[in-house]
Amino acid sequence: MVSAWASENSLVLGQTRVDQKSNEITAIPELLKLPDLPGCIVTIAAMGCQKKIARQIVSREADYVLAVKENQGRLLEDVEDLFSCGQRTGFEDMQHDFCQTLDKGHGRIKTRRCWTIDDPEQLSYVETGRNWPGLRNIGMVTAERRRGDQVSVESRYYISSLESDAGRLLQATRSHWGIENRLHWCWTSPSGKTKAG
Numbered sequence: 001m002v003s004a005w006a007s008e009n010s011l012v013l014g015q016t017r018v019d020q021k022s023n024e025i026t027a028i029p030e031l032l033k034l035p036d037l038p039g040c041i042v043t044i045a046a047m048g049c050q051k052k053i054a055r056q057i058v059s060r061e062a063d064y065v066l067a068v069k070e071n072q073g074r075l076l077e078d079v080e081d082l083f084s085c086g087q088r089t090g091f092e093d094m095q096h097d098f099c100q101t102l103d104k105g106h107g108r109i110k111t112r113r114c115w116t117i118d119d120p121e122q123l124s125y126v127e128t129g130r131n132w133p134g135l136r137n138i139g140m141v142t143a144e145r146r147r148g149d150q151v152s153v154e155s156r157y158y159i160s161s162l163e164s165d166a167g168r169l170l171q172a173t174r175s176h177w178g179i180e181n182r183l184h185w186c187w188t189s190p191s192g193k194t195k196a197g
Helices: 024-031 051-059 075-088 166-176 178-182
Strands: 002-006 011-016 041-044 063-068 096-105 108-117 137-147 150-160 186-188 194-196
Touching: 041 166, 051 063, 063 075, 063 166, 075 108, 075 137, 075 150, 096 166, 108 166, 137 166, 150 166
Parallel strands: 041 063
Antiparallel strands: 002 011, 063 150, 096 108, 108 137, 137 150, 186 194
16 A cells, blocks of 8 residues: 555544555546645655656646665766765855754654755756756755664655755655554454454
């Protein structure tokens, strides 16, 4: 099942079953036909990082934040290279935005850092950047977790049609995982017992 989740309301807006011989790429366009899409920010995991999907979102007067992984050829490599260059030079002469959040709890300290780059000259180096409908910036989010002496750092990359605002991009990426944390599946087994998943 692929679900459209309204993170602000913790509400499922729609669901589409994925055919057995298919994947989410065919189901996502059906969910994007929802009537209340204009003005929304649509966040999709890397599987949905597709130009046709981005085009459909923009045509519905919404914005997108799409996770970038290896499924898009050189896109991930180009985005990683831009951020690597920016960090080496302190983002000198590169239009960018930055924000950081700190959360403490359960014996852990989590620091999230987000950078966005919206410099047209820099974005032109992204091999496929000119072909993404509505692309306005790229983003990098790092999550650092500290528990005692143990430290782990994970980086994720995004493309977005939003104006460059690192705080807004960070909030959108964090809200994306609300479906994982707040949506519980229930079904009735043949014996009539309700199960949660």
